[in-house]
Amino acid sequence: MPPETRRIWPAPAKINLFLHIVGRRADGYHLLQTVFQFVDLCDELRLRPRDDDQIRLPRPLPGVPPQQDLCVRAAQALRAHTGCRLGVDIELSKRIPMGGGLGGGSSDAATTLLALNRLWQLDLPRDELAAIGLALGADVPVFVGGRAAWAEGVGDRLTPIELDEPWYLIVDPGVAVATAGVFGHPKLTRHTPPITISQFRSGSTGNDCLAVVSALYPQIDAAYRWLARFGQAHLSGTGGCLFVRFDARQAADVAQAQLPAPWRGWVVRGLNHHPLLAD
Numbered sequence: 355m356p357p358e359t360r361r362i363w364p365a366p367a368k369i370n371l372f373l374h375i376v377g378r379r380a381d382g383y384h385l386l387q388t389v390f391q392f393v394d395l396c397d398e399l400r401l402r403p404r405d406d407d408q409i410r411l412p413r414p415l416p417g418v419p420p421q422q423d424l425c426v427r428a429a430q431a432l433r434a435h436t437g438c439r440l441g442v443d444i445e446l447s448k449r450i451p452m453g454g455g456l457g458g459g460s461s462d463a464a465t466t467l468l469a470l471n472r473l474w475q476l477d478l479p480r481d482e483l484a485a486i487g488l489a490l491g492a493d494v495p496v497f498v499g500g501r502a503a504w505a506e507g508v509g510d511r512l513t514p515i516e517l518d519e520p521w522y523l524i525v526d527p528g529v530a531v532a533t534a535g536v537f538g539h540p541k542l543t544r545h546t547p548p549i550t551i552s553q554f555r556s557g558s559t560g561n562d563c564l565a566v567v568s569a570l571y572p573q574i575d576a577a578y579r580w581l582a583r584f585g586q587a588h589l590s591g592t593g594g595c596l597f598v599r600f601d602a603r604q605a606a607d608v609a610q611a612q613l614p615a616p617w618r619g620w621v622v623r624g625l626n627h628h629p630l631l632a633d
């Protein structure tokens with residue numbers, strides 16, 4: 355058996371270092387400005403190609419029927435796009451909290467596309483994989499592209515960006531945020547004036563979803579206030595995960611040790627490159 359079929363394929367989480375909503379499209383989707391950075395909190399996939407046309411996920415995630423799982427949908431989309439007749443057994447070890455604004459589902463989809471492109475010997479270029487991924491979710495292209503990015507549009511117009519790679523403490527207050535409910539909220543700030551990359555680099559940026567999310571979910575508001583003791587706290591995506599940056603790992607560990615139960619926390623490293631970028 356070739357070693358690639360026994361390999362663990364990582365799917366990292368992302369954080370949004372800031373998120374501004376600068377407009378709304380005719381179809382209701384919001385136009386964003388954001389910066390995505392990867393972090394070394396990863397889901398793990400094992401993929402074994404099959405000679406028949408079955409796409410199987412023997413251990414589905416709780417609450418996610420296999421046909422809705424983003425790995426399965428990514429494999430199906432890749433087969434539909436290429437006419438490939440092979441199948442795959444997918445084993446997914448989930449570490450990234452679901453529905454927390456860390457992009458875990460999108461990352462799983464992206465890793466599935468990147469890995470099957472190799473295992474099924476399709477040889478599609480990354481931009482073609484990213485276009486297939488965009489139909490599965492707005493955050494899939496940045497994971498396929500593999501570089502930390504300044505993003506506009508619905509998050510699909512990407513410009514690679516080099517950032518510090520500090521430590522972060524990510525906190526999950528354990529509340530599943532309904533993304534559509536946040537974007538549909540009447541009090542959401544929707545017309546923040548666009549900024550430039552250099553304005554982002556000089557600070558003064560936040561997350562336009564924070565006010566609505568804090569009002570809707572008191573646990574997220576409480577976690578935000580707790581985290582703000584250690585530095586500038588941020589909401590990732592539409593939440594509910596929050597993060598604060600640290601220049602030294604030890605300081606992040608000290609903060610994590612004080613995390614009140616039942617919140618969960620991870621000390622992670624910011625990454626400008628996806629672990630599969632060099633593949």
Ligand SMILES: C[C@](O)(CO)[C@H](O)COP(=O)(O)OP(=O)(O)OC[C@H]1O[C@@H](n2ccc(N)nc2=O)[C@H](O)[C@@H]1O
Nearest residue numbers: 370382383384385491492493508509533534537591592
């Ligand atoms: C905001 C981000 O977290 C930034 O990373 C993501 O773009 C959100 O992506 P996601 O969780 O995959 O969200 P989706 O499942 O695509 O969208 C859920 C719902 O949120 C709304 N939505 C989402 C993204 C966007 N740019 N504008 C929207 O209005 C739409 O009503 C959509 O039906």
Ligand SMILES: Nc1ncnc2c1ncn2[C@@H]1O[C@H](COP(=O)(O)OP(=O)(O)OP(=O)(O)O)[C@@H](O)[C@H]1O
Nearest residue numbers: 423424452453454455456457458459460462493591
């Ligand atoms: N492989 C998967 N991993 C996680 N969620 C999945 C997966 N497949 C489908 N889903 C569904 O997608 C939903 C959102 O998952 P995800 O963890 O990507 O959200 P998120 O982190 O809030 O994403 P974003 O940052 O893009 O808003 C889940 O609640 C689940 O129903």
